[in-house]
Amino acid sequence: MNIKLRLIIMGFFQFFVWGAWLITIGSFWFQYKGWDNTDFGIIFSTMGLASLFMPALMGILADRRINAEKLYGILHIGGALCLFALPSASNPKTFFWIMFLNMIFYMPTLALAITVSYTALKKKGLDVVKSYPPIRVWGTAGFIVAEWAVSLLGFETSPNQFYLAGAASLFLGLYAFSLPKCPPPSRGESTGTFVSQMGLQAFTLFKQRKMAVFFLFAMLLGAALQLTNAYGTTFLRDFALDPQYKDSFVVNYSAIIISLSQVSELLFILAIPFFLKRFGIKYVMVMSMVAWILRFGLFAYGDPGTNFWMIIVSCIVYGMAFDFFNISGSLFVENETTPGIRASAQGLFMMMTNGVGAVIGSSLSGWLIDRFFLDANGKQMWYDIWITFAGYALVVTLLFLVMFKYKHYPNDPPRHVEPLLPTE
Numbered sequence: 320m321n322i323k324l325r326l327i328i329m330g331f332f333q334f335f336v337w338g339a340w341l342i343t344i345g346s347f348w349f350q351y352k353g354w355d356n357t358d359f360g361i362i363f364s365t366m367g368l369a370s371l372f373m374p375a376l377m378g379i380l381a382d383r384r385i386n387a388e389k390l391y392g393i394l395h396i397g398g399a400l401c402l403f404a405l406p407s408a409s410n411p412k413t414f415f416w417i418m419f420l421n422m423i424f425y426m427p428t429l430a431l432a433i434t435v436s437y438t439a440l441k442k443k444g445l446d447v448v449k450s451y452p453p454i455r456v457w458g459t460a461g462f463i464v465a466e467w468a469v470s471l472l473g474f475e476t477s478p479n480q481f482y483l484a485g486a487a488s489l490f491l492g493l494y495a496f497s498l499p500k501c502p503p504p505s506r507g508e509s510t511g512t513f514v515s516q517m518g519l520q521a522f523t524l525f526k527q528r529k530m531a532v533f534f535l536f537a538m539l540l541g542a543a544l545q546l547t548n549a550y551g552t553t554f555l556r557d558f559a560l561d562p563q564y565k566d567s568f569v570v571n572y573s574a575i576i577i578s579l580s581q582v583s584e585l586l587f588i589l590a591i592p593f594f595l596k597r598f599g600i601k602y603v604m605v606m607s608m609v610a611w612i613l614r615f616g617l618f619a620y621g622d623p624g625t626n627f628w629m630i631i632v633s634c635i636v637y638g639m640a641f642d643f644f645n646i647s648g649s650l651f652v653e654n655e656t657t658p659g660i661r662a663s664a665q666g667l668f669m670m671m672t673n674g675v676g677a678v679i680g681s682s683l684s685g686w687l688i689d690r691f692f693l694d695a696n697g698k699q700m701w702y703d704i705w706i707t708f709a710g711y712a713l714v715v716t717l718l719f720l721v722m723f724k725y726k727h728y729p730n731d732p733p734r735h736v737e738p739l740l741p742t743e
Contacts, residue, residue, distance in 0.1 A: 322443055325498060326436050326454045331461035332491040333432050336398070336425070338465030339484035342577070343475045350476040354411050362418055364681060369422035370674030377427035378666025381434060383503050387662055391431040392495030395488045398424035402485030406478030425488075426673060430665040432458075433649050439499040448650055449592045455646055456588040463581050504658045524664065530655065532723050533648075534671045536604070539715050540644050541676020543611050546684050546708050547637070551577055551618075554701050555630070558623050567623035569630065576634065583638025591647055600651040601725045603643050608716035610640035612709050619705035645672070684708075 340347075344362065348354055377394070381387040401421035408414035440450050465484075474480040524530040555573035558564040569576055594603050613636045621629030648668060656664040687707070692700045 322439055322499065323450070323454055326439060327457045328494065329432060329435070329491065329498065330454055330458035331464075332487050332494070333428065333461065334458040335461035335465040336395075336402075336484050336488045336491065338462035339469055339487065340402075340480045342466055343469050343480055346476045347478065347480060351478065352414075361415055364678070365415070365419040365422040366426060367674055367677030367681060369419065369426045370670055370672075370677060372670070372674070373423050373427045374430045374666035374669035374674065375663060376666070378430060378434075378663035381431060381501070381503060381662035382660055385503065387431055387434045387438065387501035387503075388495050388498040391428055391435060391498075392492045394424045394428050394431070395492030395495060397492075398428075399485045399488035399492060402481045402488055405481045426669070427666065429673070430669040431662065433653075433665050434662040435495075435498060435501050437653055438501040442499060447653060448595055451650070452588045452591045452646065456585050459581055459584040459588065463578060463585075466578055466581075524656065524667070529723070529725060533651070534667070536715065536719050536723065537644075537648055537668060538671045538676040538679070540607070540611070541672035541674075542680030542683070543708070543712055543715070544641065544644075544672070544676070544680070546680055547614060550684075550699075550704070551580075553699075554618060554705075557699065557701065560698070564623045569623035569627065576630065579631065579634035580637035580641075583635045584642055585638070587638035587642040588646060591642060591650075594643070595647055595650065599725065600647060601723055603647045604723070605716060605720060607640050607643035607647070608712060608719060610636045610643070611712040612716065614640050615705045615709035615712060619702050619709065648672075 348362070377390060381390050398421050401417055401424060405414065405417050405421070408417055436451060436454060437447050440447050465487075469475060469480050469483065472479070472483075474483060525534065555569050555576060558567065559570045564570060591603075594606070598606075614633050617629040617633035617636070620626055621633060623630070649665060652664050652668045688699060688704060692704045692707070694700055
């Protein structure tokens with residue numbers, strides 16, 4: 320089977336597993352289980368908490384101890400068992416711990432999928448910057464297909480959403496063992512400093528000013544991503560409180576409106592090779608940050624009436640905000656690190672965005688909203704919230720322009736190019 324097709328299958332199911340429950344878990348929680356709002360917020364914290372340590376830890380294992388594709392498969396099989404067990408949870412506390420274990424298995428697979436893809440493509444002598452985005456786009460397609468499948472099959476308030484996700488995860492875990500071999504590039508290395516012996520070389524990237532600044536802003540943008548995930552759908556549903564909008568399309572089909580953001584990703588992923596080649600990572604990241612400003616600012620002024628177009632445009636620019644940050648960032652990390660720390664460097668990037676950034680974004684934004692942005696009736700003051708978030712993105716953008724020093728040379732090859740390896 321063609322290597323690109325094999326990686327497309329992997330990417331499609333990687334995000335199908337996530338999309339099958341991420342958007343509809345609230346409906347299961349409130350309508351099927353009948354649990355209250357008190358403990359629901361902590362369910363989303365499991366992603367950030369798991370990302371604080373698991374991507375980096377699994378990256379070290381993939382760099383030194385075990386083939387990346389085998390580790391990837393083992394983790395997905397473990398995640399499948401957790402997904403199958405979730406519906407049996409009898410109380411929110413038990414549900415939290417099973418979901419946390421599921422995230423411990425799932426979150427590192429995001430970085431490992433990148434490692435497997437990059438390694439396989441380079442073994443074939445392919446240009447990662449050109450070849451990976453058209454493969455990655457199928458991951459977003461998998462997320463969208465899962466969303467619509469759960470909805471059309473009537474699984475939105477049903478435990479079947481977790482069984483569907485578990486079946487996909489189990490298939491992917493088994494399929495992973497058929498992927499091209501990605502042996503640990505640093506296996507058997509036992510000499511050198513304590514850092515090298517423990518497989519912690521990726522953390523030495525912080526000694527490089529350029530990489531330290533990059534990871535800092537990856538964390539800050541990771542916080543912005545958490546803001547839109549946590550509050551986007553709630554914001555649209557709250558238009559139901561206004562009599563003139565209570566029966567609007569935005570209120571009745573808010574999930575479909577939000578799904579436009581994922582559709583937008585499909586288009587912007589394909590544009591990444593051109594923009595990286597033409598403008599370089601610094602200005603691609605700046606474009607992502609400007610898109611975040613627009614994302615929040617358009618939400619602030621949008622409504623289901625005359626300004627409905629602002630909500631739609633906000634969903635469209637989300638594709639640039641997300642892709643030009645996450646995918647371009649992973650390509651930058653790949654280009655700036657040696658093969659020996661490839662997996663752990665990607666895990667470090669994931670830790671800073673989905674781990675540290677996500678935890679800061681969710682906890683700090685929740686505190687700010689409760690402290691400053693609730694009206695007399697305890698309802699969110701959405702205009703003030705989104706304007707504040709837009710201001711945050713603006714400050715991050717200006718600081719990044721000043722602090723991140725990177726000279727782009729369009730015609731230069733990647734810094735760390737591996738020789739063409741024998742194909743399997």
